[in-house]
Amino acid sequence: MPEPRGPVSEWVVARLASYRPSALPRPPDTPSTLDDEAIALWTLHELSYQGFEDATELAESDPDVSRTRFRLEATLESRLRERWVRVAPTPAEVPEALEQLAAQDAGPSLADHVRRHADADQVLEMLRQRSIYQLKEADPTTWVVPRLPTRAKAALMELQFDEYGNGNPNRLHAHLFARGLDAVGLCADYGAYVDGALPETLELNNALSMFGLNRRLRGAAMGHLAAFEMSSSIPARKIAQGLDRLGLAGPMSAYYDEHVEADAVHEITAAHAICGTLAEDEPDQAAEIMFGAFTCLDLEGRMAGALLDSWRSAA
Amino acid sequence: MSENDIPHADVVLQPHGPMLIRGAATVQDEDGVVHPVERPVVAVCRCGKSSRLPWCDSTHKLIPRG
Ligand code: FES
Ligand SMILES: [Fe+2]
Ligand SMILES: [Fe+2]
Numbered sequence: 001m002p003e004p005r006g007p008v009s010e011w012v013v014a015r016l017a018s019y020r021p022s023a024l025p026r027p028p029d030t031p032s033t034l035d036d037e038a039i040a041l042w043t044l045h046e047l048s049y050q051g052f053e054d055a056t057e058l059a060e061s062d063p064d065v066s067r068t069r070f071r072l073e074a075t076l077e078s079r080l081r082e083r084w085v086r087v088a089p090t091p092a093e094v095p096e097a098l099e100q101l102a103a104q105d106a107g108p109s110l111a112d113h114v115r116r117h118a119d120a121d122q123v124l125e126m127l128r129q130r131s132i133y134q135l136k137e138a139d140p141t142t143w144v145v146p147r148l149p150t151r152a153k154a155a156l157m158e159l160q161f162d163e164y165g166n167g168n169p170n171r172l173h174a175h176l177f178a179r180g181l182d183a184v185g186l187c188a189d190y191g192a193y194v195d196g197a198l199p200e201t202l203e204l205n206n207a208l209s210m211f212g213l214n215r216r217l218r219g220a221a222m223g224h225l226a227a228f229e230m231s232s233s234i235p236a237r238k239i240a241q242g243l244d245r246l247g248l249a250g251p252m253s254a255y256y257d258e259h260v261e262a263d264a265v266h267e268i269t270a271a272h273a274i275c276g277t278l279a280e281d282e283p284d285q286a287a288e289i290m291f292g293a294f295t296c297l298d299l300e301g302r303m304a305g306a307l308l309d310s311w312r313s314a315a
Numbered sequence: 316m317s318e319n320d321i322p323h324a325d326v327v328l329q330p331h332g333p334m335l336i337r338g339a340a341t342v343q344d345e346d347g348v349v350h351p352v353e354r355p356v357v358a359v360c361r362c363g364k365s366s367r368l369p370w371c372d373s374t375h376k377l378i379p380r381g
Contacts, residue, residue, distance in 0.1 A: 103376065151321060162354050171353070233373035237366065264371040265358045268329055 001052045002043055002194045006036025008068070012043050015065060016055035027068045031075070038202035041072040042132075042194070045209040049136055050190055073210050077217075080207060080295050087294075088287045091279035095271040098223070098293055102230035107301025108308050111235030114242035122311055123246060127186060128193040129201045129307065133208065134177040135190050138163035140212030141225050147218045148274075149281040155273030156222075159229075159266050173258070180252030200306040204299040211292060219288025220295065222278055226270035227293035231300065232263035331380055333358035333371035344369040 001017065004010040007028045015024055031037075046052065047060045059065050089097035114123055142160055145153060165171035178188040187193070197205075211221035236259035243253045279286040327335040336342070337356045343349045350369060358371035365372045 158355055162356075166354060234376070237372060260372050261358070261367065261370050262354065264333065264373045265335065265354065265356050267373070268332060268335060268358070269356070 001054055002039055002191075004036075005039045006032045008032045008036050008072070009040040009043065012040045012065075012068065015062070016043065016047070016052065016059045018056065027064050029068075029071060034203075035199045037072050037075065038199050038206060039194075039197075041069065041076065041206045042197075042202045042209075044069040044072070045206060045213070046191070048209070048213060049139060073206075073214075076203070076206055076210060080298075081291070083298055084291050084294050086287070087290050089279075089290065091276075091283045091286050094279040094286050094289055095276045097290060098226050098230065098271045098275060101290070101293055101297065102227055105231065105297045105301070107297060108304045109235070110304040110307060111238035111242075113308060115238035115245070116242070118242060118246075118311075120246050120248065122307075123242065123248065124184065124186060126307060127181060127184065127252070128196060129198060129303065131177070131181060131186070131188075131193050132191070132197050132201055133205050135174050135188070137174040137177065139174075140208045141221060143212040144218050144221045147215045148222075148278060151277035151281065152222070152274045155269055155277065156225075159225075159269050159274070162262055162266065171258075173255070173262075176251070176255040176258060180250075180255040183251040184248050198303065198306050200299070200303040204303055207295055207299055217288070217292075219278065219282070219285035220292030222270070222275050222285075223289035223292025223294075224296040225292075226267070226275045226289070227296035228300075229263050229267040229270045231297065233260050233267065236260045236263065328361070329358075331378075332375050333361055335359075342369055 001013045002009070004013050011025070011027045015027070018024060032040075043052075044065065047055065047057075047065075051057060051060075087097060087101075110126055114126065118126070138160055141156070141163075145156055145160070148156060161167075163173050165173070165175070169175060181188040208221075208224060211217045211224055236256040240253045240256040240260070243249055243256065275289045279289060325337045329335060335356055335358055336352075339352045339357060341349050341351055342357065342359060359369050360367075360371040360375070362371075362375040362378060364374045364378065366374065
């Protein structure tokens with residue numbers, strides 16, 4: 001499990017490690033630092049993915065654990081909703097509104113920096129931050145499948161099948177990324193770099209897990225997917241160019257190369273066949289889709305900004 | 316209910332974008348070169364500006380829509 005970063009994550013790690021929870025104090029329920037709450041929620045969400053060798057699986061259904069997760073999720077969700085610059089397209093306008101939102105995104109770009117200026121250490125740091133999500137790429141989105149109406153469900157399965165390698169484990173995107181990490185000399189173990197994860201990286205991961213785990217947030221999950229795919233193909237090409245420039249071509253470039261072509265398809269599927277039909281079939285999801293899309297771009301921008309700032313101040 | 320009550324095409328021309336082709340095994344480009352397809356749906360560039368012809372690489376999004 002990760003190193004705790006404050007009282008909440010300390011309680012979480014102690015609770016998950018313990019087979020005798022009755023010996024533990026009640027979970028702290030007063031607000032802590034963003035960093036502490038982020039690593040605590042990340043740890044709690046991981047129980048629904050791969051779990052931890054040093055955590056008891058029984059913790060997943062413990063009331064104190066659940067209550068802590070829901071409290072941290074509520075804080076996160078209200079923070080994300082406060083940041084949201086609200087737009088409410090009609091269902092028919094959703095694909096177009098998603099395209100506009102992605103096209104107008106003026107957040108800082110890691111891909112531009114990697115393409116032209118980044119040094120190898122910076123690229124490795126970006127990959128370590130990315131590994132927190134990319135080693136479970138597409139997984140949080142899969143949780144949404146059973147909650148979708150027919151057309152969106154079929155389209156999401158087609159997209160996810162591609163993310164999971166079309167039945168070939170060698171082409172599964174998370175596995176391509178793991179091979180890339182290995183090839184550039186980083187550790188490809190799941191969660192290996194979580195102790196160095198920025199609060200922005202954790203917040204981005206936690207939002208995605210929260211959207212995936214809660215049926216109520218299915219629209220946000222699909223909007224997040226669309227924005228993610230729509231801001232992937234062109235940046236992936238730039239990152240692949242940067243890796244080549246730095247002599248890091250090979251499996252890691254292959255991962256980004258794969259995303260140039262795959263996400264040129266996925267972005268259309270996500271905006272039209274998934275989000276467009278979901279909004280038609282469930283009109284109240286139109287605004288939620290836009291909330292998820294905004295959150296994706298906003299959190300990606302915050303993470304990019306945090307990394308770029310740290311490199312600027314180190315220079 | 317007819318057999319296909321939900322409209323669903325195997326080839327879709329995306330406005331201002333590529334042609335999506337579902338279920339193709341190979342695509343032949345303008346020079347006669349045959350490219351294998353490794354995914355369920357592939358996007359074939361229609362704007363001519365892609366860096367990976369015959370595939371779309373989303374460059375079409377950077378072209379102003381006059
Ligand atoms: S149609 Fe997409 S790059 Fe040409
Ligand atoms: Fe992917
Ligand atoms: Fe994708």
